[in-house]
Amino acid sequence: MSLYVVMSRLTDEGRKSLKNKPERLKEVNEEVSRMGAKLLHQYALLGEWDFLNIIEAPDHGTIAKVLVELGSRGTVLTSSTVAMPVDEFLNRLKD
Secondary structure, three states: OOOEEEEEEOOOOHHHHHHHOHHHHHHHHHHHHHHHOEEEEEEEEOOOOOOOEEEEEEOOHHHHHHHHHHHHOEEEEEEEEEEEOHHHHHHHHOO
């Protein structure tokens, strides 16, 4: 399993949707799970980005599917990167 850091920013439509139905945020999290990924941590942010999510997925294809599906709705923009635990990083330096 791989870890991904996903930063997200709501569009105008996304802000309207969240304001009108705040529980939608949890529904989207459940959809992510049904697409084969697992939301490990989620934080609301103040600043350039609205949310920081730590997601676990079996492969890059799964996270790509999740992000394309969410982005296709026009309610959120995302930026993502792969994350590696520091101990794993250090072990790979030894190889």
